[in-house]
Amino acid sequence: MDDQIATCAAEVFDELGGEYERAFAGLPGQEAALRWLSARLPAGARVLDVGSGTGRPVAASLADAGFRVTGIDVSATMVELARSQVPGAVFHLADVRTYEPEEPFDAVCAFFPLLLMPQRDVTVSLERIGSWVAPGGYLLFATVPGDLDDTTLTWMGRRMNVSSLPADAFPARLEELGLTVLDRHAATFQPDSRIAGPEEHLFLRARRPGPPAAPAHTLLGPYPHPARYRGPHALSTAAWSAFEPHFRRHDIDAVVDALTGCRRVLDVGGGTGAGVRAIAARHGSCTTVEPNQDRETEIQHLPDQGITVHPGRAEHLPFPDGSFDAVTASWVLHYTDDPDTAISEMLRVLDHDDLHARIVLIQGAPDNHMVALLNEHCVIPAGEQADHQGYLLHLAARRCIEAGLTDISYRRVEAALVPDAGAPDRQAARTARILADFWHAHHPDNPAMRASMEQDLLAHYGFGHHAVDDSAVLLTARRP
Numbered sequence: 001m002d003d004q005i006a007t008c009a010a011e012v013f014d015e016l017g018g019e020y021e022r023a024f025a026g027l028p029g030q031e032a033a034l035r036w037l038s039a040r041l042p043a044g045a046r047v048l049d050v051g052s053g054t055g056r057p058v059a060a061s062l063a064d065a066g067f068r069v070t071g072i073d074v075s076a077t078m079v080e081l082a083r084s085q086v087p088g089a090v091f092h093l094a095d096v097r098t099y100e101p102e103e104p105f106d107a108v109c110a111f112f113p114l115l116l117m118p119q120r121d122v123t124v125s126l127e128r129i130g131s132w133v134a135p136g137g138y139l140l141f142a143t144v145p146g147d148l149d150d151t152t153l154t155w156m157g158r159r160m161n162v163s164s165l166p167a168d169a170f171p172a173r174l175e176e177l178g179l180t181v182l183d184r185h186a187a188t189f190q191p192d193s194r195i196a197g198p199e200e201h202l203f204l205r206a207r208r209p210g211p212p213a214a215p216a217h218t219l220l221g222p223y224p225h226p227a228r229y230r231g232p233h234a235l236s237t238a239a240w241s242a243f244e245p246h247f248r249r250h251d252i253d254a255v256v257d258a259l260t261g262c263r264r265v266l267d268v269g270g271g272t273g274a275g276v277r278a279i280a281a282r283h284g285s286c287t288t289v290e291p292n293q294d295r296e297t298e299i300q301h302l303p304d305q306g307i308t309v310h311p312g313r314a315e316h317l318p319f320p321d322g323s324f325d326a327v328t329a330s331w332v333l334h335y336t337d338d339p340d341t342a343i344s345e346m347l348r349v350l351d352h353d354d355l356h357a358r359i360v361l362i363q364g365a366p367d368n369h370m371v372a373l374l375n376e377h378c379v380i381p382a383g384e385q386a387d388h389q390g391y392l393l394h395l396a397a398r399r400c401i402e403a404g405l406t407d408i409s410y411r412r413v414e415a416a417l418v419p420d421a422g423a424p425d426r427q428a429a430r431t432a433r434i435l436a437d438f439w440h441a442h443h444p445d446n447p448a449m450r451a452s453m454e455q456d457l458l459a460h461y462g463f464g465h466h467a468v469d470d471s472a473v474l475l476t477a478r479r480p
Helices: 009-016 018-024 028-038 058-064 076-085 119-131 169-176 237-246 251-258 274-283 293-300 339-348 369-379 389-402 424-440 446-460
Strands: 046-050 068-073 090-093 105-111 133-143 148-155 158-164 180-189 199-207 247-249 265-268 286-290 307-311 326-330 358-364 407-413 415-417 472-478
Touching (some): 028 058, 028 199, 058 068, 058 105, 068 076, 076 090, 119 158, 119 169, 133 169, 169 199, 237 247, 237 424, 251 326, 251 358, 251 407, 251 472, 265 274, 265 339, 286 293, 326 339, 339 358, 389 407, 389 472, 424 446
Parallel strands (some): 265 326, 286 307
Antiparallel strands (some): 180 199
16 A cells, blocks of 8 residues: 555555554543543543544543443444444444434544545534534544645555644634633654654644533433422421431431531531531531421530521522532432422522532432332322432432532442331331331321231231331532
8 A cells, every 4th residue: 555545544544453553552642631531521421432443542441431432433444443342332334524423422532533534524524523512511632733635645654645724723613613622732742653753733622611411320210200390298207206216327427428628518408417416526517407397496406516507498598699618418309399499599508619519419219119119009009200319319410510510429328227126017017107107197098008018018028127228329519
């Protein structure tokens, strides 16, 4: 091929194969850009790798980080290599000039894919790549700049026609497309090949304005989510008092740990004060709001540990804007009349200028057996929409992202209802009474709910002392 001019990118890269990966391994600007991107994307983000080559390092790095990666390349040889080397990503034989994704991506990586095409196609392809970035998403772009249009030269020992644009034209065009260029970096790189000379590279990092969508997550399941909020549950304080001594929980410790560095903490829905006491003990103080007057009084009579309690509801917090560097709520959203308003209120009283600013929430895990029992034996028989804890956390994540808290993380936290030791039938009867009274203490069908749940518990826990899983998901939302 030394004496012939390659007619297209596919021809060049079909012949190069793995030689390209070896020559350009360890490209510093590329590695730095990938680290930068990985630190900003939410878990499970969708990423497109344009000109994915052998799949390494771009697709491999991003797939290993837990992102959902799609790669496209015009070279069949490269696509096959990528599929074998990066099984955690999906690769398609496709041309950037004709590829049509079904929806935008949270991030698009395009490292040197536009050189082997006419200059007019470079501009059009850059526009297409920019259009694939979703609101709030990122673009990593790299090229060899220059005012070149089908200029013949030798690269990697092969003669070919290359095209590009002047260095200033690339960021200018991205800005015209509605993206904000965050970083521009030029560097010289010597490929690890005796037949390749040094190259001048241009690296760009850009973002499309707007809040990103809250991505799906396994801890927010099961899917599909309901179309709307089911309405609040009516919590029986008597049932909670019977439940709490048997509640073996790790959620309080998880919340306290998630608040590390915070000093002005608001706990929404203080309940019996267990979480409030733990927060104040670790972080010096804690303010709480509690709608139930009896519980509010209980917290007020706790020993003075830097605890301040106010009457109030999550949907109308009695504090000025920006009063706290952290707001937390555990097992609260499904008792609110309007969780959307409640989350908005939490975001309103949060000091977004504080570097430690965060929202920390606890709701049930998708495989929470207690919620499943309540749905099957109480909620649905009462003619109500089934409870869905993941829907509430997804709503919270979406509102936090819209408010600029785009660093969202989820963590599973173990908890369980552990009945006293005793005969299986007595264990089942006590547990069924506690659970049936939890949300439906005054429902006319409460006795039937108890009886149905008791039989289910005996079937599952008929061998003696067993726990009912009440696992949770901890959501933490922070500034990037």
